[in-house]
Amino acid sequence: xxxxRAQQGGAVRSSATAELGGGHSIExxxxxRLSGGAVWGIAAGLYLxxxxxxxxxxxxxxxxxxxxxxxxxxxxxxxxxGYLLGTDQLGRDVLARMLYGARVSxxxxxxxxxxxxxxxxxxxxxxxxxxxxxDKIVSQLVDAQLSFPFMALALSIAAVLGAGLGGIVVTLAIxxxxxxxxxxxxxxxxxxxxxxxxxxxxxxxxxxxxxxRHVLPNVLGPAxxxxxxxxxxxxxxxxxxxxxxxxxxxxxxxxxxxxxEGKDYMARAWWLTVLPGLAVSLTCLSTTILGxxxxxxxxxxxxx
Amino acid sequence: MTRYLAGRLALTFLTVFMALSFMFGVxxxxxxxxxxxxxxDSSAEHIERMRVQWGFADPLWVQYxxxxxxxxxxxxxxxxxxxxxxxxxxxxxLPATALLTFASILFAVVLGLPLGILAAVREGRLADRLSNxxxxxxxxxxxxxxxxxxxxxxxxxxxxxxxxGMGTLxxxxxxxxxxxxxxxxxxAKLTRSSVLEVLRADYVRTxxxxxxxxxxxxxxxxxxxxxxxxVTIIGLQMSGLIGGAIVVExxxxxxxxxxxxxxxxxxxxxxxxxxxxFFTAVTVSLVNLLVDLLYGFLNPRVVHE
Numbered sequence: 001x002x003x004x005r006a007q008q009g010g011a012v013r014s015s016a017t018a019e020l021g022g023g024h025s026i027e028x029x030x031x032x033r034l035s036g037g038a039v040w041g042i043a044a045g046l047y048l049x050x051x052x053x054x055x056x057x058x059x060x061x062x063x064x065x066x067x068x069x070x071x072x073x074x075x076x077x078x079x080x081x082g083y084l085l086g087t088d089q090l091g092r093d094v095l096a097r098m099l100y101g102a103r104v105s106x107x108x109x110x111x112x113x114x115x116x117x118x119x120x121x122x123x124x125x126x127x128x129x130x131x132x133x134x135d136k137i138v139s140q141l142v143d144a145q146l147s148f149p150f151m152a153l154a155l156s157i158a159a160v161l162g163a164g165l166g167g168i169v170v171t172l173a174i175x176x177x178x179x180x181x182x183x184x185x186x187x188x189x190x191x192x193x194x195x196x197x198x199x200x201x202x203x204x205x206x207x208x209x210x211x212x213r214h215v216l217p218n219v220l221g222p223a224x225x226x227x228x229x230x231x232x233x234x235x236x237x238x239x240x241x242x243x244x245x246x247x248x249x250x251x252x253x254x255x256x257x258x259x260x261e262g263k264d265y266m267a268r269a270w271w272l273t274v275l276p277g278l279a280v281s282l283t284c285l286s287t288t289i290l291g292x293x294x295x296x297x298x299x300x301x302x303x304x
Numbered sequence: 305m306t307r308y309l310a311g312r313l314a315l316t317f318l319t320v321f322m323a324l325s326f327m328f329g330v331x332x333x334x335x336x337x338x339x340x341x342x343x344x345d346s347s348a349e350h351i352e353r354m355r356v357q358w359g360f361a362d363p364l365w366v367q368y369x370x371x372x373x374x375x376x377x378x379x380x381x382x383x384x385x386x387x388x389x390x391x392x393x394x395x396x397x398l399p400a401t402a403l404l405t406f407a408s409i410l411f412a413v414v415l416g417l418p419l420g421i422l423a424a425v426r427e428g429r430l431a432d433r434l435s436n437x438x439x440x441x442x443x444x445x446x447x448x449x450x451x452x453x454x455x456x457x458x459x460x461x462x463x464x465x466x467x468x469g470m471g472t473l474x475x476x477x478x479x480x481x482x483x484x485x486x487x488x489x490x491x492a493k494l495t496r497s498s499v500l501e502v503l504r505a506d507y508v509r510t511x512x513x514x515x516x517x518x519x520x521x522x523x524x525x526x527x528x529x530x531x532x533x534x535v536t537i538i539g540l541q542m543s544g545l546i547g548g549a550i551v552v553e554x555x556x557x558x559x560x561x562x563x564x565x566x567x568x569x570x571x572x573x574x575x576x577x578x579x580x581x582f583f584t585a586v587t588v589s590l591v592n593l594l595v596d597l598l599y600g601f602l603n604p605r606v607v608h609e
Contacts, residue, residue: 144322149547277449285444
């Protein structure tokens with residue numbers, strides 16, 4: 001979808017630069033294309049970096065305890081003295097809970113994506129390169145899992161693995177590795193027919209070495225771009241699961257369970273509904289923008 | 305064509321079977337539902353008797369064989385929670401989800417299509433940029449938060465719409481918008497890029513050169529040719545919507561399949577969960593098949609082999 005847009009963007013610019021003429025056209029085009037998505041992409045990256053900093057350094061940014069509150073200070077609105085973002089129904093500091101809650105999202109975004117990504121890429125590489133019956137069977141399994149609503153799958157796996165951060169990370173990794181496998185399988189099918197791969201094969205280079213040295217580097221770019229898009233999707237999925245009560249359990253703060261608890265006080269305390277959701281949305285928005293930019297940057301077909 | 309269709313149907317059957325088997329295994333790993341069914345102070349003998357009665361005492365492969373055998377005959381067992389045939393429970397909930405999904409896709413298409421066309425025709429101008437920002441935003445806002453925000457705004461603050469339930473048109477508005485916004489973004493974005501692509505085609509230039517009116521060019525030449533990717537994305541969105549309904553139905557207390565899935569997994573109501581999952585998997589697979597067939601119909605250059 002964004003690829004189509006990118007292609008068109010490229011087409012428009014190429015005709016524009018062609019009119020300008022001269023040997024600069026390729027350079028110009030590349031520079032122009034970079035400047036468009038790059039500004040937003042880098043801004044999104046910086047935002048995510050800032051989020052990592054405040055999540056890791058949460059105790060530095062707030063001295064409040066995210067788990068214990070002062071019942072006399074229940075449901076104070078944002079801006080109240082001592083509580084920048086207000087307090088929740090138990091008098092806990094919302095800012096502190098948001099900062100510590102960011103840790104959950106970031107662990108999910110990084111660890112679950114890393115597990116799913118590395119496993120999916122490995123499987124995709126092997127089945128795409130080998131082909132044959134192994135490819136048929138695994139591809140069929142991948143399709144079966146993809147025809148399954150993501151949330152239903154995640155819910156049932158989460159029910160097996162139990163609540164908690166470890167369970168959630170594994171749940172999301174199991175639910176999402178197939179996307180990488182499918183993507184990389186396709187790319188590695190294409191790669192297999194490339195001349196340099198055939199040449200390496202003809203020279204007697206072992207399959208493992210061909211995969212690692214020749215195929216993997218060429219499929220890594222799209223996989224990284226997918227990983228960025230997936231990070232946002234999994235962070236949303238984690239907060240959805242926590243919201244439904246299958247993820248991180250209270251009182252440990254996560255944006256999803258903060259929303260689930262806060263929604264009961266919606267009429268009196270809008271900030272308990274608005275703030276955690278805003279954090280999830282901004283994070284997801286940033287990874288999407290970053291992912292779109294990376295997709296554009298990495299995919300050689302879109303550079304034409 | 306017949307052979308292609310038969311092959312695809314066989315694959316669909318296989319896919320659904322694998323999905324169902326996987327779900328069976330996962331659910332049974334989640335633990336014994338009998339403990340949730342009997343009173344807390346039940347004796348060990350009573351629990352054991354119930355386990356035998358419900359068939360949970362047999363080895364897993366026996367239970368699996370029995371499940372497959374009965375499922376082939378259309379019997380998914382009796383819901384442990386509602387004490388009703390699981391199949392009829394699911395069939396009862398199906399229309400609600402179908403209505404919600406249909407309303408969402410309608411919302412996404414009715415708004416997304418014109419927005420995308422507008423953005424393409426006014427490429428680079430304000431309308432284009434606004435619709436681009438809107439579609440990115442629409443795709444990033446998690447549905448459960450959007451749903452809560454809508455409730456906060458239209459139910460709690462303004463008092464215009466009911467917070468949940470099903471029955472009146474007013475109750476359909478917020479769930480459909482919540483579920484459909486993501487698809488709206490996708491449809492608008494894809495419509496824009498497809499229309500842009502066609503707008504540059506030679507036959508469009510020819511039509512304009514002949515002096516054909518701009519609206520006619522848009523409808524006759526551009527939209528007809530841009531329809532192919534748009535139909536595909538609508539089909540793909542359908543399967544996403546069915547999954548998304550799980551969250552949205554829970555927020556708005558919409559009595560559909562999604563809510564049944566959440567509740568039955570929570571309650572370890574295996575028969576109901578498996579029956580519900582069976583229907584979702586079948587629907588998603590059939591929608592995908594339909595999209596592929598429609599694709600060939602819209603674009604005669606695609607040959608099904």
